[in-house]
Amino acid sequence: MKHILIIGGGVAGLGAAFKVKRVADEGHPVTFTLLEKDPRIGGKIATEYVNDEWNGGEGERFVVDGGPDCFLTEKPACHRIAKLTQIFEDELPTDDSRKRTYILSRGRLHDLPDGVMMFAPTKFVPFATTGLFSLPGKIRMGMDLVVPKKQWSESERMDETLESFVVRRMGRECLDRLAEPLVGGVHASDPSQMSLAATFPRLLEMEQKYGSLTRGFIAARKKVEEMRRKYPPKPGQKRRTFFTSFSGGMQQLTEAMAAAAGRDHIRPGAQVEQIRRRDGGWTVTLSDGSALQGDGVIVATEGWAAEPLLRPVDADIANALSGIPASSSATVSLAFREDEIGIDMNAFGVLCPLAEARSLMAATYSSTKWPGRAPSGKVLMRGFVGGPHNQAIMRQSDDDLVEIVLSELRGILGVVGEPLFSRVFRWHLGMPQYTIGHLDRVELIEEQCEGIPGLALAGGSYRGVGVPNCIESGERAVSKLLGEWDIRSAEDGEEEKRYY
Numbered sequence: 338m339k340h341i342l343i344i345g346g347g348v349a350g351l352g353a354a355f356k357v358k359r360v361a362d363e364g365h366p367v368t369f370t371l372l373e374k375d376p377r378i379g380g381k382i383a384t385e386y387v388n389d390e391w392n393g394g395e396g397e398r399f400v401v402d403g404g405p406d407c408f409l410t411e412k413p414a415c416h417r418i419a420k421l422t423q424i425f426e427d428e429l430p431t432d433d434s435r436k437r438t439y440i441l442s443r444g445r446l447h448d449l450p451d452g453v454m455m456f457a458p459t460k461f462v463p464f465a466t467t468g469l470f471s472l473p474g475k476i477r478m479g480m481d482l483v484v485p486k487k488q489w490s491e492s493e494r495m496d497e498t499l500e501s502f503v504v505r506r507m508g509r510e511c512l513d514r515l516a517e518p519l520v521g522g523v524h525a526s527d528p529s530q531m532s533l534a535a536t537f538p539r540l541l542e543m544e545q546k547y548g549s550l551t552r553g554f555i556a557a558r559k560k561v562e563e564m565r566r567k568y569p570p571k572p573g574q575k576r577r578t579f580f581t582s583f584s585g586g587m588q589q590l591t592e593a594m595a596a597a598a599g600r601d602h603i604r605p606g607a608q609v610e611q612i613r614r615r616d617g618g619w620t621v622t623l624s625d626g627s628a629l630q631g632d633g634v635i636v637a638t639e640g641w642a643a644e645p646l647l648r649p650v651d652a653d654i655a656n657a658l659s660g661i662p663a664s665s666s667a668t669v670s671l672a673f674r675e676d677e678i679g680i681d682m683n684a685f686g687v688l689c690p691l692a693e694a695r696s697l698m699a700a701t702y703s704s705t706k707w708p709g710r711a712p713s714g715k716v717l718m719r720g721f722v723g724g725p726h727n728q729a730i731m732r733q734s735d736d737d738l739v740e741i742v743l744s745e746l747r748g749i750l751g752v753v754g755e756p757l758f759s760r761v762f763r764w765h766l767g768m769p770q771y772t773i774g775h776l777d778r779v780e781l782i783e784e785q786c787e788g789i790p791g792l793a794l795a796g797g798s799y800r801g802v803g804v805p806n807c808i809e810s811g812e813r814a815v816s817k818l819l820g821e822w823d824i825r826s827a828e829d830g831e832e833e834k835r836y837y
């Protein structure tokens with residue numbers, strides 16, 4: 338029996354654990370133990386349920402997501418896991434009848450113009466009439482149609498920062514007012530450091546293929562529209578929206594994964610202090626001094642947490658890991674009575690570009706975007722603070738973070754009511770930063786791992802921070818180990834099915 342020790346109980350570690358369980362169910366001699374330092378499983382995925390005590394605590398509840406609140410619908414991994422764990426029916430599309438996004442610019446709120454894809458306008462009238470950009474800014478963005486594409490030499494890795502790419506193609510105003518809050522904000526990343534090849538390689542490819550992002554995105558929009566016409570949703574079929582969540586919050590996914598993998602094999606509150614290779618196998622030592630033996634080890638912690646564990650195993654891997662920075666952030670959720678909040682709740686959220694120099698990076702109208710997040714007559718909002726440009730705010734107390742977010746919501750959106758309750762979730766070094774050179778570091782880590790039997794790394798620090806990417810990274814880590822032991826799973830080589 339091959340025993341895999343999985344370190345880290347976030348969605349990547351759980352993705353690995355559940356894969357091992359499925360392979361074992363096929364009859365292969367393999368098992369796992371998952372070790373998670375926190376008392377709770379799920380890592381950055383965390384949902385809290387708050388009873389509606391303002392209604393006697395009966396019936397309805399608030400569903401408060403503290404980390405991710407959704408995943409990208411087009412990526413199949415979450416759907417596949419949801420099917421396998423029987424929670425597919427609980428997938429929750431956004432309520433697009435109330436879709437509206439504001440961007441703050443020079444102190445005023447503007448609608449995100451219709452037809453903007455990432456940061457490229459694909460519809461002329463909404464772009465021409467928006468007050469979000471100045472006239473010179475619009476002309477500069479339009480020049481994307483004529484700016485020649487960048488020539489890359491064969492020996493060069495096609496990569497540059499988000500800032501250099503957007504400024505080169507569409508001008509600084511597009512970066513400051515649109516690309517930074519929309520694209521940089523999603524990754525909580527600094528556009529002047531962020532590697533495009535590691536985050537949005539499609540943009541670099543699009544420039545090469547179409548010679549212009551506007552042309553590339555117009556082609557992409559037309560393709561989507563054609564597919565929608567060709568394959569209209571079947572009666573009774575769920576709506577396909579850009580983002581998807583779960584009716585019980587994102588933790589419904591990690592709870593289902595833990596249950597399906599087998600809780601007997603999962604040890605919360607087990608902090609790994611040391612990993613050692615031992616004649617063909619591995620020994621992992623916990624903070625209580627106890628040790629476990631395994632045939633393989635999957636390190637599915639944050640990159641910075643993996644670094645000290647792996648230094649005695651391979652200094653090159655550890656050095657590459659130390660080159661992956663991370664930034665801290667917090668989400669602050671606030672509940673209100675609908676008739677007291679004082680603003681129109683028909684919107685998904687507001688983005689605050691760095692150029693506005695606000696403490697708030699963005700806010701989501703959680704109970705509008707996701708039906709069922711608040712009991713009837715109540716609403717839920719969530720603000721984001723921190724990120725690479727404002728690490729200092731993380732030194733504030735929870736009470737102060739609540740005050741800061743509340744005062745930003747009052748100043749920016751005109752919120753007037755007093756919150757019924759608040760919840761603060763802190764994510765210390767929770768967002769890995771894919772800076773220039775990231776792919777070189779990840780390739781080096783993977784090459785070194787190839788030469789070390791029984792070792793694999795997984796998680797959001799490497800090839801995608803999104804929840805589906807993390808699940809796949811955990812599964813790939815298991816495949817690496819199984820391959821070394823000549824264990825062939827029926828799943829391997831199976832093409833990923835599309836669910837929508």
Ligand SMILES: Cc1cc2nc3c(=O)[nH]c(=O)nc-3n(C[C@H](O)[C@H](O)[C@H](O)COP(=O)(O)OP(=O)(O)OC[C@H]3O[C@@H](n4cnc5c(N)ncnc54)[C@H](O)[C@@H]3O)c2cc1C
Pocket residue numbers: 344345346347348349350372373374375379380381382403404405406407408409607608609610637638639642666667668764767768795796797798801802803804805807
């Ligand atoms: C505020 C926020 C919002 C986000 N929003 C979205 C979103 O909407 N959609 C989306 O797709 N993604 C989003 N992300 C990104 C996504 O949530 C993460 O990339 C993903 O959850 C990371 O999963 P993971 O398993 O790689 O790591 P983690 O969830 O960080 O899990 C790693 C685990 O390892 C444990 N660990 C560390 N060291 C040790 C040790 N020595 N011993 C034992 N255990 C250890 C940690 O306690 C942790 O539980 C968001 C992230 C944040 C922070």
